[in-house]
Amino acid sequence: MDKDAFERAKLKVLLKQNDPHGFGTLQEKTVHAVMKLAFEPDEDFHEVPVEGYIADIYREGRIIEIQNGNFGRLRPKLTTFLPLYPVTVVLPIPHFKWLIWMDEESGELSERHKSPVTGNAYHAFSELYKIKAFLKDPNLSFSFPLIDMDEYRLLNGWSRNKKRGSSRYDRMPLSLFDEIRVERTEDFMQFVPINVPEEFTVTDFAKAAGIKRELAADAVPILLYLDILCRIGKKGREYLYRINE
DSSP states (O other): OOHHHHHHHHHHHHHHHHSTTSOHHHHSOHHHHHHHHHHOOOGGGEEEEETTEEEEEEETTEEEEEOSSOGGGGHHHHHHHTTTSOEEEEOOEEEEEEEEEEOTTTOOBOOOEEOSOOOOGGGGHHHHGGGGGGTTOTTEEEEEEEEEEEEEEESOOSSTTSOTTOOEEEEEEEEEEEEEEEOSGGGGGGGSOTTOOSSBOHHHHHHHHTSOHHHHHHHHHHHHHTTSEEEEEEETTEEEEEEOO
8 A cells, every 4th residue: 555545545535424425434434444445446345245254355365354453353254264365454553643522412623632652563463462373374464554643532431521431433544654564474573673682671672662661562472472582581570582593
């Protein structure tokens, strides 16, 4: 997927949403709709019955599944699809994100406020853990588009300001920042920081990657499972790792 394809898909979805006969965000979330069109502009290949399931995209023997999270729900599909078809799982990740709060009753919108969190592909690893058993399958690949977006949230949470525990209404994609591809198991090597020490802990990994420790704590066990890393002992209370030769 290139940036031109992304922009064409975004424009087409937004035009449909402004058409009273279009599907709009109440039937299909905007990011999901844009991703589908960006990866496959011909809608004849969208929502295709395959082996008792509905594939987001099926064309010429290949399947693409767009997921906004909840990878656990993919397990039945992957069990059925992977022995028969190459499958690419796409997880759009918010890069720069602006929050907009919506009053449920009046529909009034707040001003845009930029989230302090900058998304990166390491945010995918908590989801990858849910389908860990499939990660070594040669028919499975991944795309992690990093997208700048507006996120609309309903003021329906349990806190006094109704923000904590609130529901996400929709996300509006603004621009494609980058796309990280994993075509085969060896491609996970790109997530090992080039400047990581020869022997390192999860804390060292996080520092070298420039990410929070909790993201590194999600990534390192997956890289260990994929034989990208190996565990060699302990340093204090933390395990020690090195790159597997």
